[in-house]
Amino acid sequence: MTEFWFQYRCPVCQSPLQLEGNSYVCAEGHNFDKARKGYVHLLLSHRMASKQPGDNKMMIEARQQFLNAGFYAPLVDALAEVCGQYGISSLLDAGCGEGYYSTALSERGLQVAGLDISKEGIMACSRRRKSMPWCIASVADMPYMNASFDAVLSIFCRVEPTEFARVTKPGGYMIYVGPTESHLSELRNRLYDEVRSYESDKPEQYFSGFEQLQQRTVTIPLQLESAEQIENLLKMTPHYWSTNRQQQERLFSAGPLIDQADIQIRVYQVPSDKTESVGAVG
Numbered sequence: 001m002t003e004f005w006f007q008y009r010c011p012v013c014q015s016p017l018q019l020e021g022n023s024y025v026c027a028e029g030h031n032f033d034k035a036r037k038g039y040v041h042l043l044l045s046h047r048m049a050s051k052q053p054g055d056n057k058m059m060i061e062a063r064q065q066f067l068n069a070g071f072y073a074p075l076v077d078a079l080a081e082v083c084g085q086y087g088i089s090s091l092l093d094a095g096c097g098e099g100y101y102s103t104a105l106s107e108r109g110l111q112v113a114g115l116d117i118s119k120e121g122i123m124a125c126s127r128r129r130k131s132m133p134w135c136i137a138s139v140a141d142m143p144y145m146n147a148s149f150d151a152v153l154s155i156f157c158r159v160e161p162t163e164f165a166r167v168t169k170p171g172g173y174m175i176y177v178g179p180t181e182s183h184l185s186e187l188r189n190r191l192y193d194e195v196r197s198y199e200s201d202k203p204e205q206y207f208s209g210f211e212q213l214q215q216r217t218v219t220i221p222l223q224l225e226s227a228e229q230i231e232n233l234l235k236m237t238p239h240y241w242s243t244n245r246q247q248q249e250r251l252f253s254a255g256p257l258i259d260q261a262d263i264q265i266r267v268y269q270v271p272s273d274k275t276e277s278v279g280a281v282g
């Protein structure tokens with residue numbers, strides 16, 4: 001039975017998976033249960049770098065509280081606009097976290113699948129919308145057949161351009177979302193004596209060979225009144241892990257945080273040589 005508009009791919013032998021009863025099975029007989037909560041676990045245990053890879057419960061809950069409060073709603077508007085502009089109707093949210101953007105874009109009429117390596121994240125996604133296609137897997141080895149989606153969306157997550165291109169239809173798109181150098185500068189000022197820039201976030205270094213069609217910055221003024229809101233924001237960022245308790249206390253005790261999220265969106269066209277060659281395989 002074909003359940004969605006795409007087919008999952010067996011992580012063991014790479015052949016298509018069919019849903020039979022409550023299990024996904026391939027022609028070779030590999031078998032993966034669909035959880036009662038709605039998602040499927042397609043990350044092979046020997047490929048897991050740790051027992052619980054990806055964001056943990058604390059990070060997932062913090063992100064969910066912050067995003068549910070609507071602070072980043074303008075980013076959803078901008079992403080929906082970009083999808084409309086390029087006629088994108090099916091999308092993979094690669095590294096979807098707890099599913100805020102995936103479900104919001106699905107509510108705007110897009111067909112959205114979500115993948116994350118965090119089990120806590122994907123369970124939270126299923127709680128948001130059980131009927132959507134959620135799966136636990138890595139962006140490095142995605143369990144979808146070739147050419148499954150009009151576009152792959154990556155929001156504040158690791159990118160794997162070759163793998164993203166493989167699952168994208170010929171002529172499809174890649175939408176990269178990440179921080180600009182000025183993103184959350186006040187938060188960083190409070191945490192660090194010397195503020196470093198986001199040097200690692202230069203998407204052009206990953207996407208060489210892809211044609212950039214568009215680049216824009218979404219600017220969102222933030223006024224976080226409570227220490228809880230500030231703490232939730234901190235836990236969504238890598239700064240939570242790169243600061244000590246003393247630095248974090250300094251951030252929380254300095255009163256309301258007036259800051260600005262400066263988020264870049266870049267749209268790339270997947271080169272036809274990459275999609276054509278993968279199209280021939282799948």
Ligand SMILES: C[S@@+](CC[C@H](N)C(=O)[O-])C[C@H]1O[C@@H](n2cnc3c(N)ncnc32)[C@H](O)[C@@H]1O
Pocket residue numbers: 053054055063094095096097098100115116117118121137138139140154155156157158236
């Ligand atoms: C900063 S969070 C962003 C989550 C979501 N895109 C958002 O903006 O709300 C990064 C996410 O990447 C996930 N992640 C980390 N490594 C991954 C991998 N190899 N494959 C898939 N997801 C991964 C984490 O579990 C986490 O949910």
Ligand SMILES: [Zn+2]
Pocket residue numbers: 010011012013014015026027028029030
């Ligand atoms: Zn198989």
